Every structure is written in structure tokens, then in C-alpha cells.
Amino acid sequence: MTTSNYATERETTEGKVFTVTGGDWDQVVAGTDPINDERIVVNMGPQHPSTHGVLRLILELEGETVREARSVVGYLHTGIEKNLEYRNWVQGSTFVTRMDYLAPLFNETAYALAVEKLLGVTDEVTERATTIRVLMMELNRISSHLVWLATTGMELGAISIMLYGFREREYILDIFETITGLRMNHAYVRPGGVAQDVPDEAIVKIREFLKMMPKKLKEYEDLLSGQPIWTERTKGVAVLDATGCLALGVTGPVLRSAGLAWDLRKTMPYCGYETYEFDVPTHPDGDVWGRYLVRLAEIRESLKLVEQALDRLKPGPVMVADRKIAWPAQLAIGVDGMGNSLEHVAKIMGQSMESLIHHFKLVTEGFRVPPGQVYVGIESPRGELGVHAVSDGGTRPYRVHYREPSFVNLQALPAMAEGGLIADVIAGGASLDPVMGGCDR
Amino acid sequence: MTAPNDKNNDGGVPVPTTPAGASTGAPAEYPPSSPAGRGMFGMHGSGDVSGYGGLVRQRKPIEEAARPYGGYFDEVRDALEEAYPAFGDAIEKVVVDRGELTLHVRPERIAEVCQVMRDDLALRFELCSSVSGVDYLGADSRRLHVVYQLTSMTYRRRVRLEAAVSAEDPHLPSVTAVYPTADWQERETYDMFGIVFDGHPNLTRILMPDDWEGHPQRKDYPLGGVPVEYKGAEIPPPDRRRSYQ
Numbered sequence: 001m002t003t004s005n006y007a008t009e010r011e012t013t014e015g016k017v018f019t020v021t022g023g024d025w026d027q028v029v030a031g032t033d034p035i036n037d038e039r040i041v042v043n044m045g046p047q048h049p050s051t052h053g054v055l056r057l058i059l060e061l062e063g064e065t066v067r068e069a070r071s072v073v074g075y076l077h078t079g080i081e082k083n084l085e086y087r088n089w090v091q092g093s094t095f096v097t098r099m100d101y102l103a104p105l106f107n108e109t110a111y112a113l114a115v116e117k118l119l120g121v122t123d124e125v126t127e128r129a130t131t132i133r134v135l136m137m138e139l140n141r142i143s144s145h146l147v148w149l150a151t152t153g154m155e156l157g158a159i160s161i162m163l164y165g166f167r168e169r170e171y172i173l174d175i176f177e178t179i180t181g182l183r184m185n186h187a188y189v190r191p192g193g194v195a196q197d198v199p200d201e202a203i204v205k206i207r208e209f210l211k212m213m214p215k216k217l218k219e220y221e222d223l224l225s226g227q228p229i230w231t232e233r234t235k236g237v238a239v240l241d242a243t244g245c246l247a248l249g250v251t252g253p254v255l256r257s258a259g260l261a262w263d264l265r266k267t268m269p270y271c272g273y274e275t276y277e278f279d280v281p282t283h284p285d286g287d288v289w290g291r292y293l294v295r296l297a298e299i300r301e302s303l304k305l306v307e308q309a310l311d312r313l314k315p316g317p318v319m320v321a322d323r324k325i326a327w328p329a330q331l332a333i334g335v336d337g338m339g340n341s342l343e344h345v346a347k348i349m350g351q352s353m354e355s356l357i358h359h360f361k362l363v364t365e366g367f368r369v370p371p372g373q374v375y376v377g378i379e380s381p382r383g384e385l386g387v388h389a390v391s392d393g394g395t396r397p398y399r400v401h402y403r404e405p406s407f408v409n410l411q412a413l414p415a416m417a418e419g420g421l422i423a424d425v426i427a428g429g430a431s432l433d434p435v436m437g438g439c440d441r
Numbered sequence: 442m443t444a445p446n447d448k449n450n451d452g453g454v455p456v457p458t459t460p461a462g463a464s465t466g467a468p469a470e471y472p473p474s475s476p477a478g479r480g481m482f483g484m485h486g487s488g489d490v491s492g493y494g495g496l497v498r499q500r501k502p503i504e505e506a507a508r509p510y511g512g513y514f515d516e517v518r519d520a521l522e523e524a525y526p527a528f529g530d531a532i533e534k535v536v537v538d539r540g541e542l543t544l545h546v547r548p549e550r551i552a553e554v555c556q557v558m559r560d561d562l563a564l565r566f567e568l569c570s571s572v573s574g575v576d577y578l579g580a581d582s583r584r585l586h587v588v589y590q591l592t593s594m595t596y597r598r599r600v601r602l603e604a605a606v607s608a609e610d611p612h613l614p615s616v617t618a619v620y621p622t623a624d625w626q627e628r629e630t631y632d633m634f635g636i637v638f639d640g641h642p643n644l645t646r647i648l649m650p651d652d653w654e655g656h657p658q659r660k661d662y663p664l665g666g667v668p669v670e671y672k673g674a675e676i677p678p679p680d681r682r683r684s685y686q
Contacts, residue, residue, distance in 0.1 A: 074648040082657055117539055246567055246594075249622025260594075267597050372538050375590050375601060377570060386571050388588060399658075403571035403590070411625050440648055 038062055042422075046075045050155040050426045053436035055410070057429070059422065066425055069417040071410055076440035084400045088366030089115055090327070092397060094187040099402060100438030101184055102147050105140040106380040107438075108189035109133050111400070113270060114376040114389040115191035118369045121320055128316040129193035130271050135309040136179070136188065137271075138302040139206070142213070143172040144381035144433075145295045145302075149220065152292075152430040156233045161223055168216055171209055178202040181338045193319035196331045203310065210307055217299060224292070234288040238416035238428025241286050248412045252383025252405055254432060257294045258286035264379040271378075276308050288431040298381075325367050328359040366395040382406055382433050406432075406439040503545075506537035513598050514542040520563035525554065541601060548604040548613035551587070552640075555602070555619045558591055566591035566600060569620035572627055574634035578660035583607045585636055585659075589616070589623075606636060608659075615641035633658035 045056035054075035060068040080099055084092050096111045097104040112133075116122045150165025173183040179202045180188040180195065188195050224230045240250065242258040255262055263280040265273040281297030283290030319326040328348075329340035348356040369391040377386040386403030409432045416428035509515050514537055521544075522528045531550035536543040546554050558566040571590040578584050583605035591600045606613055615638035616623045627638045628647040635656035638644055646653060655662055669676040676682070 074646075074650075077648040079657065120539070247621045249569060249620070251568075262594055267594070268599075373543075373575075373588075373601075374539050374541060375571070375599065377590075377592075377599075384570060384592075386590060388571060388573055388590065390575050399575045401571065401573040401575075401588075403573075407625060407629075408622060411622065 039067060044425075046072070050430070052151065052155075052430060052434050055429070055434060055436055055439075057413075057425065059417075059425065061422060064421050064423075066417050066420055066422055069414045069425060071413050073407070073410065073436070073439050076436045078441065080441045081400055081402065084397050086396065088395045089191055089369055089397060090366060092400065093190050094185075096400075096402070097185050097187050098437065099441050100380070100382070100385075100404065100406065100435045102144045102435050103140055103380050103382070103385075103438070104184055104186055105133075105136045105189060106378060106385055107402070108186065109137055109271070110376055110378045110380075110385050110387045110402075111389075112189045112191050113378065114374050114387040114400075115369065117374040117376060118372060118389055118391050119191070119325065119367075120370070121192065121322060121325065124320045124322065125193060126317050126320065127312075128197075128314060129318045129320075131309050131312050132194050132198055132318060133189055134271050134273070134276070135198075135206075135306055135313070136176075136194075138305040138309065139172050139175060141302045141381045142299050142306075143169045145299050146172075148295060148381075148430075148433045149292075152427075152433075153224070155426050155430050156230065158224065158227075158230060161220060164216070164220065164223075168213070171212075175202055175205050175209065178205060190327070192322070192325045192327075193317070195327075197318050198313070203313075206306065206310060210303060210310075213303055214300075217296065221296065231289065233423075233427055234292055234431075236285075237288045237424045238420065238431055239285070239287045240412055240416050244412070244415055245286075248415060249408045250383065250412050250432075252379070252381070252409070252433075253291055253294045253298060254409060254412070255383065256280065257283045257290035259284045264377055264384060268377065270376070276305055278302075278304050288427045291431045323358070324362075328355070328362055368393060368395055369397075377403070380405055382435070382438070383409060402438075402441060404438045404441060406434040406436070407441075410434050410439060503534065503536055505534050510535070510537045510542065512540070513596070517542060517564065517598065517600055518544075520561060521554075521557065524561040524564065525557045527553070541599070543601040543603055546602050546604045548587075548606050551589075551602065551604045552614040552616050552619060555589070555591075555616045558600070558602075559619055564593065565595040566593045566598075568592040568594055569616070569622050569626075570599075572616070572623050572630060574630045574636055574658065576634060576658065576660045577605075582609075585611055585634055587613065587630060587636055608635070611636045612639055613637075614639050615644075617641055632656065635659065 039060055039062050042059045042061055043056070044059060046054040048055075056072040056075065058070045058072065059066050078098075080095050084095050087095065092111055092115070093108050096107040099107050113122070116125060146165045146169040150162045150169070153159070153161030153165065176186065177183050179198050180186040186195075240248075240254065240258060242255065242260045245251075245255045245258050245260070251262065259282055261280045261282045264270070265278075266280055278301045279297075281294050281301065283294050329344035331338055332341035344359075348359050371391050371393040373388065373390040375386060375388045377384045379385070383405030384403065385405055388399075388401040388403070389397060390399040392398040412432065413425075413429055416432075417425040420428070510518070518535060521532075525531070527550065531547050531554055532544055533547055534545035536545065544554075555566075555569070558564050568591070569589060570592045571588075573588055575586045575588060576584060577586060585606050585608055587604045587606070589602040589604075591602065592598070593600075604613055611634075613636070615627055617627065617638075618640065624642070625647060627641055628644060630636050631638060631641075631644050632646040632649050633656055645651065649657065664678045
């Protein structure tokens with residue numbers, strides 16, 4: 001570890017590389033001559049309402065045309081992967097849920113699947129727990145796509161859709177609150193199953209939602225699909241074909257909008273997705289319009305999946321039977337928030353010394369995970385969400401790396417933006433649906 | 442949880458054999474999760490005379506898998522062996538664990554191997570899903586591992602490539618020419634582990650500030666942290682707290 005590893009501007013085979021930390025801004029600007037070559041360098045972000053969070057773009061413009069675009073990320077880096085190494089395996093759920101804050105249940109499920117694979121208990125996860133995971137993930141996919149629709153609409157000047165999108169998303173967050181106790185940052189899906197069972201009132205709410213949502217989707221389409229400004233701003237804009245997507249590692253709706261029906265739920269199924277009936281929507285054009293249509297269609301498919309998952313919910317345990325892994329207590333909502341149920345507290349404090357010891361050991365020390373490494377990929381609303389988890393045999397993760405679709409997909413922004421108009425940078429960036437919390441972790 | 446093990450006695454101190462956590466049967470020897478790999482709680486010089494402070498964990502070597510590997514793993518290996526003449530020289534080890542295939546590749550060969558993995562018709566790993574690092578501090582001199590997760594969309598297969606370099610000479614070729622998607626991911630790996638990918642078009646920090654010192658995901662990176670004082674007692678940073686190893 002030497003201090004010479006500083007990243008500064010330097011000459012490379014590709015030309016001069018700037019780090020653009022602020023200190024060398026004058027140099028960057030001096031690199032162009034605004035009078036003779038009519039190129040100007042524009043900084044956009046990191047605080048900008050249409051960059052989808054703290055994303056910073058450095059654009060070299062010639063008139064209205066973007067000649068070069070570079071994105072700068074890292075403003076939301078919170079060191080979650082490093083933090084995980086100092087907490088036990090169960091506590092990890094609480095960290096990973098905070099990465100991609102629009103799709104917390106995907107982060108949790110991917111983590112839980114990885115830990116279960118390391119433990120070798122994948123087959124022991126109960127059917128009800130798996131079905132609940134599918135149910136929650138698909139609801140989460142809808143809420144995430146709704147936020148995409150809302151923010152993208154707003155960024156392109158359609159303010160009404162922003163209000164509608166967030167309104168319906170709020171309904172889903174209500175459902176989440178009923179089930180997990182929290183609107184976001186649930187830590188609900190845990191290694192071995194889920195934290196607690198789905199209450200009956202949540203089922204009623206989900207059924208209501210299923211009844212209401214198709215009408216709302218129709219409303220969105222009436223509002224946007226035929227609207228000339230919307231079509232002008234999206235059709236043929238920020239095109240990226242399937243070859244480009246694959247080279248840049250872009251997955252998810254963006255890849256499917258380029259015509260390739262690659263959806264991990266179909267192609268490398270997990271959580272029993274192979275037993276559900278749903279389609280993978282695609283679009284041939286690979287433009288923002290296609291991504292809009294694909295995401296709307298995916299909301300419909302997710303509604304189908306939620307309905308099927310609801311029908312499959314049979315009573316049963318939601319945690320693996322292995323007492324060495326499962327959380328010892330049932331969780332319950334008390335006056336002071338969620339905690340171990342009162343019966344459990346009465347048992348460990350008043351009746352069974354062994355239960356107390358067991359509880360204490362599992363909660364403070366945690367379970368041990370046999371040494372090894374696994375990689376688990378699931379289809380998040382933004383593409384392949386991969387977890388590479390390494391255990392050294394201890395009670396804490398040795399290393400967990402998230403392959404975040406936001407992070408990988410953002411690399412495609414220059415390919416989409418360069419040569420286009422500056423206004424289309426916004427449309428293209430928004431169509432990638434980056435969530436900076438996930439990107440920077 | 443510390444049943445004595447006669448075989449591994451080290452200075453009369455018993456080595457833990459039965460894993461405390463899993464009925465699934467963890468191997469008896471754990472590699473250390475603290476750099477020192479010593480002691481039950483990762484504490485030293487605390488005046489602990491219980492004996493637990495003297496525990497030493499053994500690191501289990503990664504074992505080469507025996508043929509047949511099962512599944513598509515044999516096909517992948519055969520196809521690579523056929524398409525890549527330098528297979529014997531480049532592939533150090535083939536490991537199959539938990540239904541996943543890992544090819545340990547000599548670091549200087551990684552770009553070539555990726556090229557073959559992508560282009561050969563029988564392999565077709567079109568997508569590089571992930572590039573990241575792991576720091577196996579204390580394992581051997583080549584402690585920094587770069588891990589590539591390759592996905593074949595044609596055959597719906599996954600393979601992991603792993604290349605190990607030392608902290609003193611953390612160089613290996615960049616695979617960005619083969620997989621442009623590795624660009625940011627190699628930058629992140631450089632940022633977090635200080636692994637230098639030769640031939641990368643723009644190897645700068647990406648998540649940490651540009652003037653940051655050191656590489657935070659390395660296991661010997663000091664966490665620092667502000668000790669919290671409460672009534673005269675101090676709570677140390679997480680890596681120096683007493684915790685289960």
C-alpha cells in the first residue's frame with residue numbers, strides 16, 4: 001500500500017485522462033478553445049434534479065450536440081460491502097437492503113440466496129417462504145418501475161405522471177409496511193427464510209391492489225403513449241442495440257428493449273420462477289420508447305406473478321427448520337416497535353435456561369458458514385443483481401460483492417448520449433434507471 | 442464448541458473441531474477472519490489467561506476437483522482445453538464447489554483466457570457479469586484474488602475465473618478489450634484492492650475520492666474510526682473490538 005497509487009490526471013494510450021475532482025477543472029476547460037472549435041465543457045450534477053440522484057455528468061458540447069460524455073459516480077459510496085465484514089451473517093440483511101433503495105427486497109433476497117447456498121440449505125427453505133419472497137419481489141418490481149415511470153416522466157416534462165406513479169407506489173409501500181413493519185429498508189428476507197409471516201390484512205390489501213392496478217396502468221398509457229411530446233422525446237432516442245448492451249454488460253429492461261429476451265427468471269430460474277406462468281416482454285428498437293413499453297409490460301407480468309403467488313400461499317413455516325440457523329424467536333410488533341414476541345421472552349427469561357443460552361449464542365455470535373464462495377444472480381428491476389459471497393468459516397462474511405445493475409448499466413450512458421442532443425442525455429440516462437444508492441453502495 | 446482435537450495440537454492448545462453453527466457440517470479448520478487468525482475473540486495482550494486467546498485456526502487449502510466434475514463443467518473444461526493450446530500452462534487449478542465451477546488462471550494469462558472463453562463456439566461466454574476482488578490475507582504470498590463471473594447466454598452457463606496476484610506486484614492484464622463492461626468494475630477493483638489492470642484505458646478511482654490513500658477493501662487496511670468514550674471506557678474501531686472469530 002503505497003501513496004503513489006493516487007489517481008491524478010495522466011497520459012494514457014487513449015489520451016489525457018482527467019480525474020475532474022474540481023482542482024483540475026481549469027485544465028479541463030482549458031483543453032478546449034470555446035472561440036475556435038466551438039466546444040464547451042459542461043458540468044451537470046452531482047446535485048441536479050434530472051440526474052436521478054447524485055450522478056455527475058461531464059459533457060463536451062458542440063452547440064446542442066454532445067460530443068463526449070463521461071459519468072462520475074461514487075458520491076453515495078457508503079462502504080456497505082466493507083461494513084458487512086464486521087457484522088454477522090444475519091445482520092448483513094440490514095445492510096444490503098440499503099443499497100438499491102428502490103428495490104430493497106431484491107438486495108435482501110439475493111443475499112439470502114447466496115448465504116443459503118453457502119450453507120447448503122437452499123432446498124430446505126420452505127415453500128411458503130419462497131412464495132412470500134416471490135410475492136414481495138414482484139410487488140417491489142412494480143413499485144420500482146413506478147418510480148422509474150414517475151421520475152422519467154418528470155424529467156421529460158410530464159409532471160402528472162410523476163404524481164400518479166408515486167401515488168400508486170405509496171400503495172405498495174403500505175403493503176410492505178403491513179408485512180414487514182417498514183416502508184423501506186425492510187431486512188425482511190433473511191438467510192433461511194423471511195423474518196415473519198404475512199398477516200391476513202396484507203393479503204386483502206394486495207388483492208385490492210391487484211384489482212386497482214390494471215385500471216391505473218391504462219391511465220398511464222392514455223396519458224403518455226399517444227402523447228406527441230412523449231413520443232418525440234422517446235422514440236429513436238438514446239438507442240443501444242443488443243450487441244452494445246452485451247458488450248457493456250447492460251441487462252434488464254434495457255437489454256430486453258433491444259430485442260433480447262434475457263430474463264434470469266426464465267433463463268436461470270431461482271425461487272421456483274420456472275413454475276410460474278409469465279412472459280418476458282421485449283421490443284425491437286432499443287430506444288427510450290421501447291424501454292418505456294417494456295417496463296409497462298413488465299408491471300403487467302408482475303401483477304400476474306403476484307396473483308399466482310397469492311394463490312399458492314399455503315400455511316406453513318417461513319423459516320428453515322434447522323434451529324442452528326433459524327432465528328430463535330417469532331417476531332411481533334409491540335408498543336415499542338418490532339421485537340421478539342412476548343411468549344418467547346417469557347420462555348427464555350422464566351422457563352428454559354437452555355432456550356436462553358441458545359438464543360444468546362445465536363443472536364450474539366451467529367451461525368457459522370462453511371468456507372467457500374458462491375455467486376448468485378437474480379433479475380432485479382434494473383437487470384442482473386449478482387452477489388458474490390465468500391465465507392472463511394466464521395460467523396461473519398469474509399467478503400460480499402454486489403454486482404449492481406445500476407453500476408454496470410451506467411457505463412452505457414456515453415454510448416447512448418454521444419452524438420445526440422443534450423436534452424436526450426436526460427432521456428437516455430433516465431431510461432437506464434440508475435439508482436445511485438445501488439451504484440455506489 | 443471447542444472439543445479438543447488430538448491431531449492439531451499446537452502447544453497444547455486445543456483447536457476447535459466441531460463447527461458451532463451448522464448442522465450442515467462445516468470443515469473443522471477455518472481460515473482466520475482476522476489478519477492474525479489467532480485467538481477466539483481476536484484480542485491480544487488483554488491479560489486473558491483462559492487459554493482461548495491462544496487458539497490458532499488452520500487455513501484449509503483450496504482443493505483441486507477430480508474428474509468427472511458433473512453437469513456442464515466437464516464440457517466447459519474440454520472445450521477450453523481444445524480451443525486454448527496453453528491450457529496446461531494457464532490454468533492452475535479447477536475447483537468445483539457448491540455446484541459452481543472455478544478456474545484458477547495464471548494472472549498474466551487472464552485476458553487470453555477470457556478471449557477464448559468469449560469467442561470459442563463451444564464456450565460462448567458472451568457476458569462478463571462481474572469483476573471484483575477478494576483479499577485472502579495470510580493465505581499465501583499471492584493474496585489478492587480477482588474474480589470474474591462469466592455468463593454464457595447461449596448455453597445458460599456460468600463459470601468463475603480467479604486470478605491471484607501478490608500485494609507487492611499487483612499487476613495483471615485488463616480484460617476490457619474483450620469485455621468492455623469490465624471497465625468500471627476493474628476500476629472499482631483497483632480502487633478497493635489496489636490491483637492494477639495493465640492496459641486499462643483509464644484506471645482511476647471510481648467510488649472513493651480521487652485523493653484517497655490506500656485501498657479500503659484490503660484486509661490489512663486500518664479501519665481507523667473514532668473511539669467512543671463513555672465514562673472513561675473506550676469503544677475501539679470494529680476491527681479491534683472483541684468479537685467472535
